[in-house]
Amino acid sequence: MDCNYKLIIALFFIVTNSVLGQERPNILWITIEDTSPQFIGAYGNTEARTPVIDQLSKEGVRFTNAFSTGTVCSPSRSAIITGARTYEMGTGHHRSAFPIPDYIHGFPYYMKKQGYYVTNNRKTDYNVANVKEFTQETWHESSNRAGWWGRKGSEPFFAVFNFAESHQSRTMTNSYEWYLKHVLEHLPKENQIAEDAFTMPPFYRDSPQMRKQFARVYNSIKLTDLRIGKLLQRLEKDNLRQNTIIIFYADHGEGIPRGKTNGINLGYRVPFIIWFPEKFKHLSPWGTGGVVSDELITFEDLAPSMVSLVGGRVPDYMNGRILMGNKRNTPTDYVILSSDRADNGNDLVRSITDGTYMYSRNYMPFVPEMRYLNYVEIAEITQQMRDDLQNDLLNPLQRKLFSPRSPEVLFNIEEDIWETNNLIDSKGTRKILKTMRTQLDEKLIKSHDIHFLPEYEIEKISKNTTPYEYRMGAEYPFKQIYSAASISGKKGESVIQKQIELLSSKNKIVRYWASMGLMSQEKGLLDKYQTQLINFLEDDYEPVSINMATILFQKYNDVIAKKKLIAYCxxxxxxxxxxxxxxxxxxxxxxxxxxxxxxxxxxxxxxxxxxxxxxxxxxxxxxxxx
Structure with missing residues (x-):
């Protein structure tokens, strides 16, 4: 009797869980690499050939204001997997792998607790320390074999598939011969996009040599579209489409020169589409069937949205909004974005957008948009651009990519999709500029942006604590530091005087930002301060000394500065x-x-x-x- 009773109870739970599993949606994430919406048919590009993606858009919800929180893969993916801001966690520098607090988990960890079978196929790139343990805790399986097919019975699944066919390695970095073998040879002739079948972005020279290289973008995305189609065919074959919500997006902007790694709209904005099956259309607050939403979305929103959608409690460290379901948060008026070191190229950009305008603050503006990144430099398209520059074949817009940046840029990203007209001095945008400056400052000060420390410093503090926890302590007086950083890139006599004054600060990070700011000052204005600048060459904080040596060598060919730079090398x-x-x-x-x-x-x-x-x-x- 006792055994029969236990058996009945066990069967009841099995049946109940099975029914609940069928009533809860499966979720399929399709993540593609390095792609901007400008190159997707559903987003208005009639020259693109992306019918699979376009069909998802036609039947689902297409978002026009979705943004990556980084402009290169590992910062972007750290924000996706944790739901926490990179500039709070210290994960903004590409493949830096600093520690994060033990209580920050990958969001599928919480979905597992709700009975979901969670898999990742296959890319991780989470940019955190102890990534093997972090990944094992996050997923039931993370490998090139992972998928919904590994689940037991009818338990609901959350499955991520990452498609690399549109990655920068395909669109520009690897050799043209490699591209022919790994991309073009996999496309039937009728699917190939010819070199004369598209419009060149205006910041590139429209030449046969450039067209040959740029056709790689369209063909790589076409191959991606075909591969996505095969995955969806398998979903159909397994009779799962009618129970599965499909979320499609790219991990950041296009993998081309000036796109990926740059803190502008072309680096941040991504294609983003959600497809709902008939039985789960009620979960969409936007409707379905080709709906277009201009709601602002960032990758910080993905983790809390998924945890909430499956019935979990969203942890406090997740900063983003819940996008759907009965706990949906009110849409926001603006979002903050960030771009830091990518590969070997140091940078620090903070941006704010309302979907119509994007304002970006460049704190290291002496570095151009076409800054030296070896992964970009080895590409034939980059070499062609630098040859064209040297041979004086570029127009002013195209040459501008190789010059120091403006410390501030403001673009109307609805009307000027290629960001060619900086409105920073326009009288008509003064009000929006003032508002965006204020909102950005307030957000960074509230967050205590940890990346205003040199990466050298973050490495040191990470030996004893996490950057996430350190940033809120008394040891990091962010307001004082930000005050010095906020004038970096600005020019003029009064700014120079302030920066030289800050070089005497007791706070080494304040001195660092004073020296960083002086990097952008013109020699003619610095001449009368040369003796004072030499006095700061011996600063006991190495990043300050490096910057001062650079300034003194560049402006005055100072012998001692040269020796210091050699020593630091x-x-x-x-x-x-x-x-x-x-x-x-x-x-x-x-x-x-x-x-x-x-x-x-x-x-x-x-x-x-x-x-x-x-x-x-x-x-x-x-x-x-x-």
Whole structure:
């Protein structure tokens, strides 16, 4: 009797769970690499060939204001998987892998607790320390074999599939021969996009050589579309489509020069579509059937939305909005975005957008949009662009990519999709500019943006705590630091005087930002301060000393500054070496450092990005034996 009773109870729970599993939606995520909506048919590009993606849009919901919270994969994916801001966690620098608090989990961890079978096929790139343990805790399976087919019975699933066919390696970086073998040969002739069958973005020279390279973008995305179609066919074959919500998006902007890694709309904005089966259409607050929404969405919203959708409690550290379901949050008026170091190229950009305008603040504006990144530099399209620059074949807009950036840019991203007209000095946008500046400042101050520390410093503090926890302590007086950083890139006598005054601050990070700001000042205005600048060459905080040495060598060919830069190139600390060589990439007279950089390039003790910076330096100085 006792055994029969237990058996009945067990069967009851099995049947109940099975029914509940059928009533809860499966969720399929289709993530593609490095793609902007400008190259998708559903977003108005009649030259694109993306029928599978376009059909999802026609039957579902297409979002016109969806943004990645980073402009390169690992920061973007750290925000996706945790729901926490990169500039709070310290995960904004590409593949830095600093520790995060133990209580921050990958969001599928919470979906598992709600009875979902969760899989990832296959890319992770979460940019956190102990990533193997983090990944194991997050997923039931994460591999190239993972999928809904591994579940037991009819339990609901959450399955992620990552498609690399549109990655930058295909669209520009790998050789043209590699592209032919791995992309074009996989496309039937009738599906191939010819080199004369599309419109070139205006910031590229419209030449046969550039068209040959740029056709790679369209064909790589076409191959991606075909592969997505095969996945959806398998979903249909397994009779699961009618129970599955499909979410499609790219992990950040297009993998082309000026796109990916740049803190502008072309780096942030992504295609984003949600498809609901008939039985779950009630879960869409936007409707279905070709609906277009201009609601602002960022990747911070994905984790809390998924946890809430399956009935879980959203943890406090998740900053984003819940997009759907009965706990949906009110849409926001603006979102904050960020772009930091990518590969060997240091940077710090913070952006704000309301969907119509995007304002970006460049805190290191001496670095151009076409900054030196080895993964970009080895591409034939980049080499063609630099050849065209040298041969004076570019128009003013195209040449501008190679010049120092404005410290502030404001673009109307609805009317100016290629961001060619900076409205920062326009009288008609003064009000929106003032509002966006204020909102951005307030948000960064509230968040205590940890990336206003040099990465060298974040590495040190990570030995004892996490950047996420450190940023809110008394040791990080962010308002004071931000006050110094907020004038970086601005020019003029009064700014120089303030920056020189800040060089005497007791706070080393304030001094760092004062020195960073002086990097953008013109020689004519600095001349009368030369003696004072020399006095700060011996600052005991290495990042300050590196910047001051760079300034004094670039402006005055100072011998002591040169010796210091050579010494820092030979430092045992990879961050200091990378910072020094990155600075040297933008000085006019590079010859005195060639031998030293060759020496550093031959070492095997530094992080990979140091070697990449060395390669860039040696390439542009004409050295071939590296």
């Amino acid at each position: 030979k430092s045992k600390d990879s961050h200091l070496v990378l910072m020094t060589i990155n600075n040297l990439l933008y000085v006019d007279y590079k010859e005195p450092f060639i031998e030293t950089v060759q020496f550093v390039n031959a070492l095997t003790t530094h992080k990979r990005f140091v070697k990449d910076a060395c390669k860039d330096f040696l390439h542009i100085t004409g050295v071939t034996n590296y």
